[in-house]
Amino acid sequence: xPQTADVLIPLALDTAYSYAVPAGLVLAEGDVVQIPxxxxxxxxxxxxxxxxxxxxxxxxPVTGLIExxxxxxxxxxxxxxxxxxxxAPKGSALAMALRLPDESARTETMRVGVRSSGKPxxxxxxxxxxxxxxxADGVVRGKSTLAKEAGVSLSVVDGLIDDGALEAVALVxxxxxxPPDPDFxxxxxLSEAQAEAAKQLNAAFDAGPPSPRTQGESRxxxxxxxxxxxxxxEGSSSEKTLPVAPPHHRSARLALDKEGSALSxxxxxGDAHDASRTILLEGVTGSGKTEVYFEAVxxxxxxxxxxxxxxxxxxxxxxxxxxxxxxxxxxPATWHSGIGGRRRERLRAGVAAGxxxxxxxxxxxxxxxxxxxxxxxxxxxxxxxxxxxxGVHYHARDMxxxxxxxxxxxxxxxxATPSIETxxxxxxGRYGRIVLPERFGGRRLPDITAIDMRLDKPERGRxxxxxxxxxxxxxxxxxxxxxxxxNRRGYAPLTLCSACGHRYQCxxxxxxxxxxxxxxxxxxxxxxxxxxxxEACVECGAFDHLTPCGPGVERIAEEAxxxxxxxxxxxxxSDFPGGTExxxxxxxxxxxxxxxxxxxxxxxxxxxxxxxxTLVGVLDADIGLTSGDPRAAxxxxxxxxxxxxxxxxxxxxxxxxxxxxxxxxxxxxALLSGDAERFYEEEIAQRENAGLPPFxxxxxxxxxxxEREVAEAHGQAMARVADPPAGIMVLGPAEAPLAxxxxxxxxxxxxxxxxxxxxxxxxxxxxxxxxxxxxxxKVAIDVDPQSFL
DNA sequence: AGCACGCCGACT
DNA sequence: GTCGGCGTGCTC
Numbered sequence: 067x068p069q070t071a072d073v074l075i076p077l078a079l080d081t082a083y084s085y086a087v088p089a090g091l092v093l094a095e096g097d098v099v100q101i102p103x104x105x106x107x108x109x110x111x112x113x114x115x116x117x118x119x120x121x122x123x124x125x126x127p128v129t130g131l132i133e134x135x136x137x138x139x140x141x142x143x144x145x146x147x148x149x150x151x152x153x154a155p156k157g158s159a160l161a162m163a164l165r166l167p168d169e170s171a172r173t174e175t176m177r178v179g180v181r182s183s184g185k186p187x188x189x190x191x192x193x194x195x196x197x198x199x200x201x202a203d204g205v206v207r208g209k210s211t212l213a214k215e216a217g218v219s220l221s222v223v224d225g226l227i228d229d230g231a232l233e234a235v236a237l238v239x240x241x242x243x244x245p246p247d248p249d250f251x252x253x254x255x256l257s258e259a260q261a262e263a264a265k266q267l268n269a270a271f272d273a274g275p276p277s278p279r280t281q282g283e284s285r286x287x288x289x290x291x292x293x294x295x296x297x298x299x300e301g302s303s304s305e306k307t308l309p310v311a312p313p314h315h316r317s318a319r320l321a322l323d324k325e326g327s328a329l330s331x332x333x334x335x336g337d338a339h340d341a342s343r344t345i346l347l348e349g350v351t352g353s354g355k356t357e358v359y360f361e362a363v364x365x366x367x368x369x370x371x372x373x374x375x376x377x378x379x380x381x382x383x384x385x386x387x388x389x390x391x392x393x394x395x396x397x398p399a400t401w402h403s404g405i406g407g408r409r410r411e412r413l414r415a416g417v418a419a420g421x422x423x424x425x426x427x428x429x430x431x432x433x434x435x436x437x438x439x440x441x442x443x444x445x446x447x448x449x450x451x452x453x454x455x456x457g458v459h460y461h462a463r464d465m466x467x468x469x470x471x472x473x474x475x476x477x478x479x480x481x482a483t484p485s486i487e488t489x490x491x492x493x494x495g496r497y498g499r500i501v502l503p504e505r506f507g508g509r510r511l512p513d514i515t516a517i518d519m520r521l522d523k524p525e526r527g528r529x530x531x532x533x534x535x536x537x538x539x540x541x542x543x544x545x546x547x548x549x550x551x552x553n554r555r556g557y558a559p560l561t562l563c564s565a566c567g568h569r570y571q572c573x574x575x576x577x578x579x580x581x582x583x584x585x586x587x588x589x590x591x592x593x594x595x596x597x598x599x600x601e602a603c604v605e606c607g608a609f610d611h612l613t614p615c616g617p618g619v620e621r622i623a624e625e626a627x628x629x630x631x632x633x634x635x636x637x638x639x640s641d642f643p644g645g646t647e648x649x650x651x652x653x654x655x656x657x658x659x660x661x662x663x664x665x666x667x668x669x670x671x672x673x674x675x676x677x678x679x680t681l682v683g684v685l686d687a688d689i690g691l692t693s694g695d696p697r698a699a700x701x702x703x704x705x706x707x708x709x710x711x712x713x714x715x716x717x718x719x720x721x722x723x724x725x726x727x728x729x730x731x732x733x734x735x736a737l738l739s740g741d742a743e744r745f746y747e748e749e750i751a752q753r754e755n756a757g758l759p760p761f762x763x764x765x766x767x768x769x770x771x772x773e774r775e776v777a778e779a780h781g782q783a784m785a786r787v788a789d790p791p792a793g794i795m796v797l798g799p800a801e802a803p804l805a806x807x808x809x810x811x812x813x814x815x816x817x818x819x820x821x822x823x824x825x826x827x828x829x830x831x832x833x834x835x836x837x838x839x840x841x842x843x844k845v846a847i848d849v850d851p852q853s854f855l
Numbered sequence: 856a857g858c859a860c861g862c863c864g865a866c867t
Numbered sequence: 868g869t870c871g872g873c874g875t876g877c878t879c
Contacts, residue, residue, distance in 0.1 A: 072879090073879080075878090075879095077878085079878080081879090082879085083878080083879035084879050085879060086879095101879080102878095102879085103878055103879080104877075104878045105878090106878095124879090125879060126879060
């Protein structure tokens with residue numbers, strides 16, 4: 067019986083295309099196939115197979131099966147889910163999971179090995195005899211290995227191959243990763259609290275459903291950060307204007323749920339099942355979260371399943387890999403954007419075959435074709451680096467929760483400073499929560515003291531307050547390391563001409579240009595626009611009147627160099643001269659203690675540990691509190707908590723000094739009191755009081771039209787008509803700060819929502835009914851539920 | 856993603 | 868007169 071295959075193509079296409087399956091080829095869902103598309107041939111994945119007695123003869127045939135790991139059922143469902151949630155075309159979502167070997171991989175030379183063929187060489191020589199003596203054991207070696215071992219040159223080996231005494235064989239590539247040993251280190255090194263936490267964590271392995279793959283139908287109900295339903299009783303007022311969702315669309319059930327909040331299909335139903343399977347592992351810096359989740363990884367490996375540890379890319383350091391090796395005997399397989407070519411493909415294959423049992427990777431590792439995934443850990447779950455902002459917009463932490471659900475495996479979200487949404491999910495019982503309250507080894511958290519800048523003013527033209535100077539002086543005099551933290555790159559955030567008052571501004575954005583003295587340039591930190599620092603004022607032509615206003619790390623370094631001329635000072639920021647590799651080296655050097663005073667931006671708050679650090683000085687704790695970003699408070703708290711937590715990880719206790727103008731601000735007060743709990747409660751309450759969801763949901767709708775008036779009319783009509791269903795808020799162009807009109811009248815509306823999925827049907831319906839002014843309005847929908855909050 | 860088609864400005 | 872910019876549509 068002839069087959070027809072629906073093939074999803076990794077392009078911006080939302081529907082699978084149908085192809086005839088040639089006789090002799092039998093396809094299954096998930097198979098990677100080559101198919102003709104227009105004039106070319108490309109790879110796609112079989113999304114469905116139909117048996118057909120007749121018909122299908124008008125379809126173009128599948129060209130062939132590609133040798134690549136097929137996409138498992140859960141992975142295919144993840145692609146579906148991702149596409150629907152982000153409103154991305156399915157094909158684009160597929161592209162994330164289908165990264166086939168690129169050209170460089172194919173052209174890379176295959177490693178050739180040699181072994182003895184048993185035949186004696188036609189022309190024996192001394193060198194040949196030596197080589198053959200080594201090869202006599204019949205073991206396959208690389209050519210260069212054999213040459214080295216025998217102490218002969220490569221040409222001798224080549225000669226023997228030509229001669230027929232050695233035969234060349236394709237070498238089995240070395241494994242991408244050695245198997246980690248879950249019992250390499252006994253659990254005796256764990257503290258009591260850690261051991262208890264590990265035990266609780268490991269209980270999650272047995273709490274799951276018997277078979278995850280029988281649960282297909284429930285997958286729409288997966289609750290992740292941004293999708294979590296609101297509390298009960300929130301507006302259902304606009305149901306009358308709720309458009310009738312197209313019947314073909316699944317969300318009809320959700321959108322038309324008459325029971326109450328249409329957007330909260332599961333509101334009020336605590337989900338004990340989820341709670342035992344997605345777990346927030348919360349512990350202050352230095353409490354040993356990593357060791358705890360390593361135990362879960364060990365347990366997962368013991369059970370013969372695979373574990374995935376997700377990290378923000380910058381946190382994937384040698385330091386971390388060594389910690390892993392100390393626990394498991396070997397370094398883990400790693401996956402990040404820099405892994406390319408053959409290595410990439412072999413890792414994929416190893417993961418698909420189940421040979422690679424642990425992968426540590428950045429967010430894209432989420433789409434690897436695991437054979438039997440048994441655990442996902444999301445380290446530093448609050449990190450905004452988990453947000454993919456280009457192409458398909460997704461949050462890797464949320465997708466990890468989704469994949470965990472689809473694979474039927476536990477998901478651990480680890481953080482010292484969890485995101486608000488994760489805290490809320492834990493609080494509402496949707497996620498489990500394990501807290502490590504203390505630092506490992508009885509070490510104390512650093513004492514944090516405020517320096518009230520209204521009282522303790524720095525000297526004129528200086529930025530370090532006297533108590534800060536004194537503290538740094540004492541620390542370095544005692545041979546300790548100090549960190550001065552200022553989250554501002556460059557020399558000065560604003561430059562003006564003291565003769566005419568001209569302020570240097572970016573020509574693209576409305577931001578001030580930041581002076582970078584080292585680079586002799588004025589730089590826009592928003593768009594990257596750079597210009598040479600002018601000799602004379604561009605406005606009035608006055609010389610020597612350019613005045614830097616305010617501090618950046620470079621300026622602090624200048625001040626520190628004057629105050630502590632004999633100390634080793636280093637500035638660490640993301641624009642470190644010499645690139646990422648140099649920066650990495652410098653971070654290692656600092657960790658090794660080869661520096662007295664570190665001056666750094668937020669870069670130093672993440673990833674690296676500095677064991678010699680005892681003093682952290684925060685130079686402007688108030689930066690970011692007034693940014694207008696709804697997550698400003700949360701972000702600032704997380705950052706300050708992390709950076710102050712860097713102090714005192716070694717034997718000595720640490721302390722932190724915080725320069726601030728608002729010691730009573732809730733964020734600063736919570737930081738000073740060390741009461742994170744209080745911060746979260748206040749922050750969540752505040753959002754609820756303001757009528758905001760406790761965490762972000764926002765969808766952006768882009769309308770582009772050939773004519774500005776058309777777009778504007780459309781947008782205004784939309785904003786007006788949109789008396790939106792519960793949980794959806796449509797912001798008109800005037801209210802939307804991001805409503806940029808760029809290029810040819812591209813027009814952007816923001817639509818705020820609980821559930822991106824519902825927007826799709828809502829908009830389709832609304833636009834379907836609306837008159838099309840000139841028949842020339844195109845609607846593309848682009849949603850990132852989290853990027854704005 | 857590629858590739859064709861079609862509409863507008865600026866050249867040998 | 869065309870060359871070529873990109874905006875738009877199509878690929879089973």
